[in-house]
Amino acid sequence: MSQHNSLERQIELYKNALERERLSRERAEDLLESRTSMLYLVNQKMSSQYEQMAKRNKEISYLNSVVWILNESNCNEEIIKKYLDLTCALTGWGPAGGFLFVDEDLNFLNSNLVVSSKNNMSGISGFENLSKELHEIAPKKEEVNKIFKKPRKIEIGKNSYFIMPMEVSKSIDGLLIFECSKDLDESSAIIDIVANGSYQLTNYIERKKSEEKLKNNFAKLKDTQAQLVHSEKMASLGVIAAGVAHEINNPICFVLSNTETLLKYIKSLESLIYEYRDLANKKLDKESIVQIHKKEQEEDVDYILADCPELLRETVEGVNRVKDIVSGLKTFSHIDEADEKFVDVNECVESTLKIIWNELKYKCTLHKDLGELPKTYCYPGQLIQVFTNLLVNSSQAISEKGNIYIQTLYLSNEIIIKIRDDGSGISEENLKNIFTPFFTTKPTGKGTGLGLSISFGIIKKHNGKISAKSKLNEGTEFQISLPIKDSL
Amino acid sequence: MILFLDDEINVLRSIERLFRAKKIVIHTTTNPEEALRLIKEKEVKVIVSDFRMQEVNGIEFLKKVKIIQPTTYRMILSGYADENLINSAIQNEDIHEYLLKPYDQESLINKIKTIYLDRGGDGSTNTESR
Numbered sequence: 269m270s271q272h273n274s275l276e277r278q279i280e281l282y283k284n285a286l287e288r289e290r291l292s293r294e295r296a297e298d299l300l301e302s303r304t305s306m307l308y309l310v311n312q313k314m315s316s317q318y319e320q321m322a323k324r325n326k327e328i329s330y331l332n333s334v335v336w337i338l339n340e341s342n343c344n345e346e347i348i349k350k351y352l353d354l355t356c357a358l359t360g361w362g363p364a365g366g367f368l369f370v371d372e373d374l375n376f377l378n379s380n381l382v383v384s385s386k387n388n389m390s391g392i393s394g395f396e397n398l399s400k401e402l403h404e405i406a407p408k409k410e411e412v413n414k415i416f417k418k419p420r421k422i423e424i425g426k427n428s429y430f431i432m433p434m435e436v437s438k439s440i441d442g443l444l445i446f447e448c449s450k451d452l453d454e455s456s457a458i459i460d461i462v463a464n465g466s467y468q469l470t471n472y473i474e475r476k477k478s479e480e481k482l483k484n485n486f487a488k489l490k491d492t493q494a495q496l497v498h499s500e501k502m503a504s505l506g507v508i509a510a511g512v513a514h515e516i517n518n519p520i521c522f523v524l525s526n527t528e529t530l531l532k533y534i535k536s537l538e539s540l541i542y543e544y545r546d547l548a549n550k551k552l553d554k555e556s557i558v559q560i561h562k563k564e565q566e567e568d569v570d571y572i573l574a575d576c577p578e579l580l581r582e583t584v585e586g587v588n589r590v591k592d593i594v595s596g597l598k599t600f601s602h603i604d605e606a607d608e609k610f611v612d613v614n615e616c617v618e619s620t621l622k623i624i625w626n627e628l629k630y631k632c633t634l635h636k637d638l639g640e641l642p643k644t645y646c647y648p649g650q651l652i653q654v655f656t657n658l659l660v661n662s663s664q665a666i667s668e669k670g671n672i673y674i675q676t677l678y679l680s681n682e683i684i685i686k687i688r689d690d691g692s693g694i695s696e697e698n699l700k701n702i703f704t705p706f707f708t709t710k711p712t713g714k715g716t717g718l719g720l721s722i723s724f725g726i727i728k729k730h731n732g733k734i735s736a737k738s739k740l741n742e743g744t745e746f747q748i749s750l751p752i753k754d755s756l
Numbered sequence: 757m758i759l760f761l762d763d764e765i766n767v768l769r770s771i772e773r774l775f776r777a778k779k780i781v782i783h784t785t786t787n788p789e790e791a792l793r794l795i796k797e798k799e800v801k802v803i804v805s806d807f808r809m810q811e812v813n814g815i816e817f818l819k820k821v822k823i824i825q826p827t828t829y830r831m832i833l834s835g836y837a838d839e840n841l842i843n844s845a846i847q848n849e850d851i852h853e854y855l856l857k858p859y860d861q862e863s864l865i866n867k868i869k870t871i872y873l874d875r876g877g878d879g880s881t882n883t884e885s886r
Contacts, residue, residue: 513835514807514808516835517834517836518835519766521835521859522766522769522770524858525858525859525861526770529774529777529861532777582766582769585766630808
């Protein structure tokens with residue numbers, strides 16, 4: 269019995285053990301299931317995150333590409349076309365086109381059209397038709413600005429289009445148009461990405477536009493400056509032209525008159541020679557000798573013979589003077605010469621004096637003290653323009669009679685040029701402004717107000733300095749210092 | 757007397773030659789002071805002056821002549837002169853006439869001769885001392 273009992277108890281024990289095992293297996297299975305499903309969920313989540321990351325990646329690479337094409341492309345049309353292609357590739361939209369408004373009217377019919385590479389569906393003619401449709405929706409600037417201010421989807425016929433403005437300088441310069449699916453969600457994230465791309469694009473176009481404007485303005489400024497320099501030169505020329513006219517006309521006057529006189533002399537001598545020839549064939553008698561003497565007196569032949577060398581000497585002198593004046597003018601016309609030359613600045617001073625001596629000599633006594641100078645690289649024509657300017661100013665500051673002192677010297681590797689007059693002088697107030705463009709105390713039409721400012725510019729270009737000291741009623745002194753430049 | 761003033765001796769020499777050939781006696785000088793002295797001392801029927809001279813400008817000079825001897829016919833002979841100055845000088849009767857350099861020999865001599873005779877110059881100018 270006891271054996272039977274113990275068997276039963278053992279069976280009981282096994283049963284219990286079995287039950288426990290079953291329960292724990294069930295528990296383990298449950299656990300496994302829940303873990304598996306958890307794993308599955310995690311997996312799913314990861315895969316969706318991966319997808320999102322891939323998408324993000326695609327978007328970032330899209331934006332990167334947009335920035336890249338901006339830097340790599342030459343013209344706006346090329347940039348826009350590449351942008352359209354990139355965007356079509358990212359979104360699956362397309363074909364796409366960009367309308368660039370030509371004029372202020374923002375008229376679709378009068379705009380440049382850029383089409384994406386993917387244009388098989390509607391093609392260029394499709395976009396041209398589209399421009400007509402759009403023109404009907406928004407015929408003028410006002411409507412365009414209102415309807416397309418923000419990116420939006422519109423339906424035309426059977427098709428849907430996603431449209432973004434290209435806003436440059438706060439006004440719409442063009443539109444980017446993508447054929448898209450009817451159920452494009454206007455609030456979807458992709459719209460933001462694409463809009464960001466178009467923002468980069470328009471920003472770039474705007475920057476390029478203002479750069480171009482800046483470049484144009486700069487070119488215009490340079491042009492104006494050149495014109496001003498030229499007109500100043502003309503003004504200086506005007507001042508000396510009067511002197512030159514007088515100075516050339518004087519020698520021409522006596523050269524011309526002398527030449528005509530010489531012609532008359534020749535005629536007199538000629539007629540006398542004929543008389544003598546006649547006489548040579550005749551027998552000499554007293555009467556014919558008296559006759560020929562009378563003829564000689566009539567023709568003033570002693571005077572003519574004595575005067576001929578004098579007349580010719582004066583005439584040659586006159587012609588030489590004209591030659592000198594003309595060669596002086598030639599120096600002046602070389603003012604615009606672009607090349608630096610290795611010259612003695614004293615030569616520039618001498619050339620200047622040659623040109624404007626006619627202007628100075630009537631009222632100024634010139635005191636010249638030109639020291640020995642080393643040669644230096646400079647723009648000789650421009651220095652002549654500066655010296656002309658200062659000397660003409662000095663001469664104009666002298667009302668009746670006065671002195672002009674020109675001194676050059678070489679001091680611690682610099683060439684110093686001093687031009688001083690004892691004319692009317694400049695007031696303290698005006699002295700501050702003399703190098704300011706357009707500042708002049710001369711009456712309208714007499715001075716451009718540019719002479720000294722241009723001189724200032726020229727000296728600065730030579731890395732030199734120009735300064736002025738002056739006292740009213742005592743005179744003015746300009747000092748120029750030019751550093752020696754012994755190689756180019 | 758016919759008097760020429762010019763600061764350029766060569767111009768005066770060319771004019772002297774011209775008038776000598778026509779046997780008309782003229783006086784010339786490069787010095788305005790000398791010219792004024794002559795005008796004070798002698799009857800000068802015609803004076804011809806350059807405009808731009810080192811000492812004085814022609815119009816200022818002829819204004820002085822006008823005061824000393826108002827009957828003198830006053831002319832400017834110049835290669836260049838400020839037209840405005842010339843015109844107002846003519847209007848003020850400071851000068852009578854403005855001739856241009858270079859001059860034409862025939863017309864200069866005819867003009868001077870006519871004026872000289874009009875002002876009572878005695879045709880036989882060659883008798884006057886040079």
